[in-house]
Amino acid sequence: MTMISLNQVHYQYPGSTMKLAIEQLNIQHALTTVVGANGSGKSTLLKLLLGLYAPIQGTISLEGQDLKALPIKRKLQMIGLVFQNPNDQLFNATVLQEVTWGIRQLGLGEQRAKAALTQVGLEAELTTNPYDLSLSKRQLLAIATILAIDPAIYLFDEPFSYLDFPAQQRITALMRQLSETGHQVIVVTHDMDWVATQSDEILLMNQGTIQFQGTPAALFTNHDFMEMGQITPPRVMQIAKNFGDYEVYLSIEDYLNRDALTNKFD
Ligand SMILES: Nc1ncnc2c1ncn2[C@@H]1O[C@H](COP(=O)(O)OP(=O)(O)OP(=O)(O)O)[C@@H](O)[C@H]1O
Numbered sequence: 008m009t010m011i012s013l014n015q016v017h018y019q020y021p022g023s024t025m026k027l028a029i030e031q032l033n034i035q036h037a038l039t040t041v042v043g044a045n046g047s048g049k050s051t052l053l054k055l056l057l058g059l060y061a062p063i064q065g066t067i068s069l070e071g072q073d074l075k076a077l078p079i080k081r082k083l084q085m086i087g088l089v090f091q092n093p094n095d096q097l098f099n100a101t102v103l104q105e106v107t108w109g110i111r112q113l114g115l116g117e118q119r120a121k122a123a124l125t126q127v128g129l130e131a132e133l134t135t136n137p138y139d140l141s142l143s144k145r146q147l148l149a150i151a152t153i154l155a156i157d158p159a160i161y162l163f164d165e166p167f168s169y170l171d172f173p174a175q176q177r178i179t180a181l182m183r184q185l186s187e188t189g190h191q192v193i194v195v196t197h198d199m200d201w202v203a204t205q206s207d208e209i210l211l212m213n214q215g216t217i218q219f220q221g222t223p224a225a226l227f228t229n230h231d232f233m234e235m236g237q238i239t240p241p242r243v244m245q246i247a248k249n250f251g252d253y254e255v256y257l258s259i260e261d262y263l264n265r266d267a268l269t270n271k272f273d
Pocket residue numbers: 020021023025043044045046047048049050051052
């Protein structure tokens with residue numbers, strides 16, 4: 008797995024008062040989620056990790072190599088971002104051309120395009136114009152463009168906003184598979200049920216800074232952090248609370264096995 012390190016990274020949009028300031032951060036878990044209130048800097052962090060924005064000061068390094076010193080092709084092979092809105096990512100005339108575009112820039116085998124489309128279930132749409140697809144399928148196509156390149160690090164900015172339920176399940180399974188095969192997956196999401204069940208580690212952002220780095224159980228037992236991030240606990244915890252049970256449950260399975268779980272999170 009690729010070690011991502013941020014050292015004294017500062018960033019500010021021209022003309023904006025929002026300041027991102029991360030003094031020291033190492034991301035080394037397979038599946039990391041980034042949570043926080045609207046405007047706390049989550050998307051900005053992903054764009055800095057992608058190298059789309061350059062820090063005003065400080066260093067972002069991948070496996071000890073300074074991101075800004077990496078040749079562009081190498082960077083594209085190391086890290087890929089699925090944007091929040093697929094319309095920001097798609098610009099070719101057909102689904103196949105869309106997925107082939109990126110791998111052609113990198114000189115990779117074009118057979119990867121069809122394989123990536125099969126992975127997201129779009130193998131029957133090769134000649135469709137991306138803008139004739141439903142928004143859910145368009146988001147799957149945006150994901151396939153990155154899958155075809157298969158970078159070491161996948162960044163997803165609120166990937167579930169446009170996905171229908173079967174597609175959400177498909178992409179969750181895919182992320183799991185990627186994280187289990189040596190990739191690093193970093194997901195920005197407001198879906199706390201998903202965060203609770205899928206995260207190896209959570210980063211909580213607040214006003215451009217990282218305020219918490221740890222496990223789901225540690226986050227969902229800390230009311231100060233939840234308030235800071237305007238986070239509600241997973242629904243299963245809210246339901247248990249209605250029955251007077253204030254324990255930490257990350258999933259329905261945790262709740263059903265609650266006797267066996269006693270003290271698990273202590
Ligand atoms: N291109 C930009 N120019 C100026 N300010 C920006 C720009 N993009 C974002 N900002 C500001 O930077 C701050 C952080 O934005 P960012 O999109 O990173 O937050 P976020 O945590 O991803 O929010 P959300 O959950 O709403 O997507 C916000 O105050 C936003 O208004």
